[in-house]
Amino acid sequence: MTMNSFKYIPGESHYVPEQAGVDAAVAKFKTALLHRLKRSAYVYRIDCGGCNGCEIEIFASITAIFDAERFGIKVVPSPRHADILLFTGAVTRSMRMPALRAFHGAPDPKICVSYGACGCGGGIFHDMYSVWGGSDKIVPIDLYIPGCPPTPQATIYGLAVALGLLEQKLKGKNHVEEEGEGAELIHPQTPLDVRVRIERQARLLAGYKQGREISDRFVNLLETHKLTSLKRHVQEWLEEENDPRLKEIVGQLEKTLHATLKGGSRSA
Amino acid sequence: MLKLLKIVKDAGEVTIKYPFAPANFTPAFRGKPEYNPAQCIACSACAVACPANALTVETDLEKGTLTWQFFVGRCIYCGRCEEVCPTRAIVLSQNFELAVFNKEDLYERATFKLCHCLECGRPFAPQKQIDYALALTAQAGAGADEMETLKIQFAICPECKRRNHLNDHLSTLCDLQTSGEK
Structure with missing residues (x-):
C-alpha cells in the first residue's frame, strides 16, 4: 500500500x-x-x-x-x-x-x-x-x-x-411505473383558477410551506361549507389560531377569492 | 461544594433522551425529502431546482423511459424540490435517521414511461405528465369534445406540431396565392 x-x-x-x-x-x-x-x-x-x-x-x-x-x-x-x-x-x-x-x-x-x-x-x-x-x-x-x-x-x-447499538432504517428504493398509475389532482372539487390563485397569493405572502398549509385549510373550508357561511367558519379558525399575521393573510385570500369569483383576471 | 451541588440540583437534567425516546424537533425542521412515486409526474422541476444535484433525471430514448433518481447523501435539505413540485410528490419529512452501511441504500429511483409521438413515433414526454395536463385542462372546464381533440394534440411531439403548423400555414399561403391569380 x-x-x-x-x-x-x-x-x-x-x-x-x-x-x-x-x-x-x-x-x-x-x-x-x-x-x-x-x-x-x-x-x-x-x-x-x-x-x-x-x-x-x-x-x-x-x-x-x-x-x-x-x-x-x-x-x-x-x-x-x-x-x-x-x-x-x-x-x-x-x-x-x-x-x-x-x-x-x-x-x-x-x-x-x-x-x-x-x-x-x-x-x-x-x-x-x-x-x-x-x-x-x-x-x-x-x-x-x-x-x-x-x-x-x-x-x-x-x-x-x-457500533451495532441501533438498526439501520434507510433502504434503497426502486419504483417502476405501474399500469394505470396517475397523479391525483389537488383539490379536485374546487375550480382550478380559484385554487391556483388562492395558493399563489398565500405562497406570496407566507412562503411556500406555510402558504400551502394556509391555502389548503382555506380551500378545504371553501369545499366543505357554503360561500355564505364561509365567513363565519374562517372567523372561527382565526379566533382559534389568534395570530394577527394569519388574519392579515386570510383577509387577503378572501379578497383574492371574491375577485376571482367576480371573473376578474387580476390576482388581487 | 454544597453551593455547586445546589446549582447542579437547580439546573436539573438537561440531557435529552434521544435514542431511548423520540427526538423532538420544531415543526419547521427539514429532514429527508419523502417521495411519493405514484403522485410524481416526472416533470423534472425538482431536478432543475436542486442546487446540489441530489435529484437527477435521465431519459433513455431507446427503452422509452425516464429515470428519476434521488441521492440523499448529497441532499442539503433546502426544500426547493418541495417548493417547485406541482403535484406535491416531494414533501420534506422530519426523518433524520439516515445513516447507512452501504452507499446503494442512499439512492432512491423511479422509472416512468415516455409517451411516443402519434406522428413520428419518437418518445418525447412522460406519459403521466401528459395525463396530468389533460386532467388539469378538464378541471379548468374543457368540454368533452374539446378534450378529444386535446388528447390527440397533447400526444404529438413539439417538432411534429411545428411542422404541421408550418404546413397549414404554407397551404393557406398557396390558397391565397392561387385565389389571387384567378
Whole structure:
C-alpha cells in the first residue's frame, strides 16, 4: 500500500484518486472490533475541507445536552488514539494527503465514517474543480451519515448504528411505473383558477410551506361549507389560531377569492 | 461544594433522551425529502431546482423511459424540490435517521414511461405528465369534445406540431396565392 497512491492517466482527466486499500486480515479484525467496541469508541474527526458546519454539530453532540459520552463516544485529539475516523468535507485537493496521513496514522482496525453531505457524495461542491467529491474516493468507508450538517441526534444515531447499538432504517428504493398509475389532482372539487390563485397569493405572502398549509385549510373550508357561511367558519379558525399575521393573510385570500369569483383576471 | 451541588440540583437534567425516546424537533425542521412515486409526474422541476444535484433525471430514448433518481447523501435539505413540485410528490419529512452501511441504500429511483409521438413515433414526454395536463385542462372546464381533440394534440411531439403548423400555414399561403391569380 503506497501512501502516494495516485494513478497517472494521460489526457484530459489527469488524475483519478485511488482508494487506500484494506488488507484481508485487517478486514477480519474489523468485524471483531465492531463487536467489541460497544461502549468505548474513540472518535477522531478529519476535516477534509468542509464549511465547519459538521464540526460544530460534532462538538454539539458531545455537549451536555446530547451527551454522546453516554455511549462511550469520545472525541480524541490524535488519530493514533482513534477507533473511528469521521471524514467531513468534500475532500479538497490539498486536504487529500493530510487526510490520508491521518488515515494511515490511526491503528488498524478502524472504522471510517463519511460524515455530512459533502463527505457522502461531495454535497453541493461535488462537481467543483478543486474537490475529489466525497471521502469514499480516497479511503474505504464503512458508514455514511448524510445531513447538511447532520443534527446531533443524527450523529448519535449514526455512531450507534456503526457500533451495532441501533438498526439501520434507510433502504434503497426502486419504483417502476405501474399500469394505470396517475397523479391525483389537488383539490379536485374546487375550480382550478380559484385554487391556483388562492395558493399563489398565500405562497406570496407566507412562503411556500406555510402558504400551502394556509391555502389548503382555506380551500378545504371553501369545499366543505357554503360561500355564505364561509365567513363565519374562517372567523372561527382565526379566533382559534389568534395570530394577527394569519388574519392579515386570510383577509387577503378572501379578497383574492371574491375577485376571482367576480371573473376578474387580476390576482388581487 | 454544597453551593455547586445546589446549582447542579437547580439546573436539573438537561440531557435529552434521544435514542431511548423520540427526538423532538420544531415543526419547521427539514429532514429527508419523502417521495411519493405514484403522485410524481416526472416533470423534472425538482431536478432543475436542486442546487446540489441530489435529484437527477435521465431519459433513455431507446427503452422509452425516464429515470428519476434521488441521492440523499448529497441532499442539503433546502426544500426547493418541495417548493417547485406541482403535484406535491416531494414533501420534506422530519426523518433524520439516515445513516447507512452501504452507499446503494442512499439512492432512491423511479422509472416512468415516455409517451411516443402519434406522428413520428419518437418518445418525447412522460406519459403521466401528459395525463396530468389533460386532467388539469378538464378541471379548468374543457368540454368533452374539446378534450378529444386535446388528447390527440397533447400526444404529438413539439417538432411534429411545428411542422404541421408550418404546413397549414404554407397551404393557406398557396390558397391565397392561387385565389389571387384567378
